[in-house]
Amino acid sequence: KAGVTQTPRYLIKTRGQQVTLSCSPISGHRSVSWYQQTPGQGLQFLFEYFSETQRNKGNFPGRFSGRQFSNSRSEMNVSTLELGDSALYLCASKGLAGGGSTDTQYFGPGTRLTVL
Amino acid sequence: GESVGLHLPTLSVQEGDNSIINCAYSNSASDYFIWYKQESGKGPQFIIDIRSNMDKRQGQRVTVLLNKTVKHLSLQIAATQPGDSAVYFCAEIPGGYNKLIFGAGTRLAVHP
Numbered sequence: 001k002a003g004v005t006q007t008p009r010y011l012i013k014t015r016g017q018q019v020t021l022s023c024s025p026i027s028g029h030r031s032v033s034w035y036q037q038t039p040g041q042g043l044q045f046l047f048e049y050f051s052e053t054q055r056n057k058g059n060f061p062g063r064f065s066g067r068q069f070s071n072s073r074s075e076m077n078v079s080t081l082e083l084g085d086s087a088l089y090l091c092a093s094k095g096l097a098g099g100g101s102t103d104t105q106y107f108g109p110g111t112r113l114t115v116l
Numbered sequence: 117g118e119s120v121g122l123h124l125p126t127l128s129v130q131e132g133d134n135s136i137i138n139c140a141y142s143n144s145a146s147d148y149f150i151w152y153k154q155e156s157g158k159g160p161q162f163i164i165d166i167r168s169n170m171d172k173r174q175g176q177r178v179t180v181l182l183n184k185t186v187k188h189l190s191l192q193i194a195a196t197q198p199g200d201s202a203v204y205f206c207a208e209i210p211g212g213y214n215k216l217i218f219g220a221g222t223r224l225a226v227h228p
């Protein structure tokens with residue numbers, strides 16, 4: 001099976017702009033989660049979508065939002081970008097794939113967002 | 117390349133030695149644990165998992181040990197190779213939720 005794919009891989013934006021990131025899960029996986037990774041805060045959970053519904057949400061401001069489509073592909077959006085939003089944004093899909101259980105989350109390569 | 121973490125604890129080992137990476141988890145209600153490996157410029161890669169009803173699980177060259185009494189998880193890598201050099205994260209899933217809570221990570225440096 002193909003792995004989780006994320007586009008774009010790199011993005012540079014300026015403060016105040018908005019950005020949309022895309023994630024395609026492993027075929028057959030219906031749960032997609034998003035994480036933010038920074039050197040200072042590590043890996044932090046943003047939200048999870050399952051069957052087009054947000055099922056869990058982390059402690060991030062409302063500027064961070066997401067959605068999921070009927071084919072399980074997901075997008076996340078960050079509005080009014082701040083310098084502190086610079087991070088690696090990772091998408092993970094959940095299910096059977098590479099040796100784990102049905103609860104295992106498999107990650108994509110991430111989108112590196114730089115806010116200037 | 118991208119920096120996963122600037123001030124991570126580092127474990128340095130010689131090629132061929134065994135490595136042990138430790139992790140203290142936070143939630144006694146967590147019932148599923150995963151170890152991930154992250155190389156520079158890549159997303160976390162699944163290594164091995166364990167459920168709370170087990171205390172040991174073995175994979176290829178890797179073993180995970182779970183001690184629920186002290187909320188401690190460890191990853192043992194046998195015959196460590198240069199390709200094992202990466203940052204290793206433990207992650208837990210509290211029961212009833214589907215979000216991973218990650219540890220801070222440990223950088224493993226393998227020297228020839």
